[in-house]
Amino acid sequence: MQRTWRRITILSSVAALATAFVAMAPAAQAETPTSAVEVSTTTVVPGQTFTLTQTIHNDRDFTVTFAKGAIYGTPTPIVDVVDVVSCTNTTAxxxxxxxxxxxxxxxxxxAGGTKTTVWTLRVKDTATPGQFTLQHQFVGDNYSFDTYDGPVMTVANPATNADVKVALAATGHGGLSARIDYTLTVTNNGPSAATGIRVVATYASxxxxxxxxxxxxxxxxxxLNCDVASLASGASATAKFSVNGGLLALGSYTTTAVRTASSPTDPTSANDSASKTCSALTGLIVTC
Incomplete structure (x- = not known):
């Protein structure tokens, strides 16, 4: 009985030590995929530009010759949906x-090497609204890796609005006239073209x-009415005007610029106006 008890005790100790070693062993790390992608947005409209970051990794024990990051689309080929504007960190x-x-x-x-590129892609003007799965792969001349499914991309119908942004800058000039020069910048953030744009600028009394x-x-x-007949999505236009304060100008002067009209609908009112305050000290010193 004593020998049996000792044998059981020893076996229990060995089992406890084994359990402790298992608990102390580091957790297995997830393998680095041979291709991985991230997109700046998964919903786009015709004419829109977006970015796709792709990283490839060589998990083989040999060099992969002429390594390439490949991107596809299914069921719609990606070449039917987007054009390539640029890609970074590549060879000639x-x-x-x-x-x-x-x-x-x-x-x-x-072997073990990693490369990353940032694709800049523009959705074709003729892209058909719908969805496709973005696929990606690490491809070499002497070896090709698995193809992975990436995010589902949605090509939405072109929106019928145009976000017009207003910005105002000013430069002061001291002297007899105490002149202030203003530069008004109107930008169409899209997605549609904008027409009939009017910005009203009002200078201080x-x-x-x-x-x-x-x-x-x-x-x-x-x-002052500052009019822009039309602006394509992403385009900007500038206008300039000047006012005088005179030699006796003194104090703060605030000028505002507000979008009062444009077509189609402007969906964002937060950037429809801008203001600039300048200060004058007897007209000799004007700061903005």
Whole structure:
């Protein structure tokens, strides 16, 4: 009985030690995928530009020659949906189309090596609204890795609105006239083209109109109509006007610019206006 008890005790101790060693062993790390992607957005409209970051990893024990990151689309080929604007960190070969895929060339990639490229892609104006799965792969001349499914991309119908943004800058000039020069910038953030844009700029009392380019003074008031006939999505236009404070100008003067009209609908009102405050000290010193 005593020997049996000792045997049981020893076996129990061995089992306890084994359990402790298992508990102390580091957890297995997830393997690095041979291709991984991230996109800046998964919903796009025709004409929109977005980015796709792709990282390839060579988990083989040999060099992969002429390594490339490949991107595909299913069931719609990606080449029917987007055009390549650029890709970074590649060889002189750059990025190119190969059949129904686009590929970014990295050159030879050693065992354990990793390369990353940032694709800049533009949705074709003719892209059909719908969904497709973005696929990606690490491809070499002497070895090709698994193809992975990436995010589901949605090509939405073009929105019927245009976000017009207003910005105002000012530069002060001290002297007899105490002149302030204003630059108004109107930007169409899209997604549609904008037409019939009107921005009304109003300068502070105590200032007098001097000149304008791209704006028209409204009678003898302190308001100016600054009109832009049309702006494509992503485009900007500038207008300029100047006012005088005179030698006796003193204090703060605030000028505002507000979008009052544009077509189609502007969905964002937060950027429809801008203002700029300048200060004058007897007209000799004007700061903005």
């Amino acid at each position: 070969v750059g990025c190119f189309q190969a059949g129904g895929s686009y590929r970014a060339a990295f050159g030879d990639l050693e 105590g200032l007098s109109f001097a000149s304008a380019t791209g704006c028209t003074r409204v009678g003898t008031t302190r308001a």
